[in-house]
Amino acid sequence: MAPGPLIYLDVDGPLIPFGLEPSLYPLFGPSPRDDENPLLGRLDPSHGPRLKALPGELVWATTWLHDANDALAPRLGLPRLPVMDWPEPSDTDEADARIGLHWKTRPLLEHAQNRPFVWVDDEISEIDRDWTSGHHAGPALLHRVDPRHGLTGADYRALGEWLRETRRS
Numbered sequence: 001m002a003p004g005p006l007i008y009l010d011v012d013g014p015l016i017p018f019g020l021e022p023s024l025y026p027l028f029g030p031s032p033r034d035d036e037n038p039l040l041g042r043l044d045p046s047h048g049p050r051l052k053a054l055p056g057e058l059v060w061a062t063t064w065l066h067d068a069n070d071a072l073a074p075r076l077g078l079p080r081l082p083v084m085d086w087p088e089p090s091d092t093d094e095a096d097a098r099i100g101l102h103w104k105t106r107p108l109l110e111h112a113q114n115r116p117f118v119w120v121d122d123e124i125s126e127i128d129r130d131w132t133s134g135h136h137a138g139p140a141l142l143h144r145v146d147p148r149h150g151l152t153g154a155d156y157r158a159l160g161e162w163l164r165e166t167r168r169s
């Protein structure tokens with residue numbers, strides 16, 4: 001059987017919302033310890049079961065790198081997940097930035113190797129979608145999340161539908 005879809009998951013924005021007045025965010029316990037990132041208080045642990053229920057393989061795709069497994073996974077009740085290691089800066093970065101291509105887009109496509117994937121991020125644009133459709137042979141959903149609210153029920157429904165549909169075809 002062909003391998004199922006990958007789910008690349010950004011943290012800042014989709015799981016840790018920002019952009020509103022800080023006092024407007026609900027805080028979830030337990031409070032971050034002094035040596036932890038205070039933003040962890042905004043992490044709603046109910047994302048864990050909802051992420052786990054998505055029919056695909058979760059991969060951290062975030063600048064939190066391995067801290068996502070150390071700091072977030074236990075709070076979410078998730079196992080340790082594979083982590084995207086971002087490449088060193090290269091000559092193409094400047095050109096990509098000029099056309100507005102996100103710095104994650106190229107590495108994610110390289111990692112996916114034409115496997116179906118979902119990318120959940122608050123910084124996705126039409127440029128990333130266009131580039132992906134020209135450079136990725138399999139199905140791909142680049143799903144932009146509003147960073148003020150993070151992943152919502154509507155986001156989870158859209159992701160679940162696309163993933164189930166993609167597995168069927």
Ligand SMILES: [Mg+2]
Pocket residue numbers: 010011012013014121122123
């Ligand atoms: Mg983000």
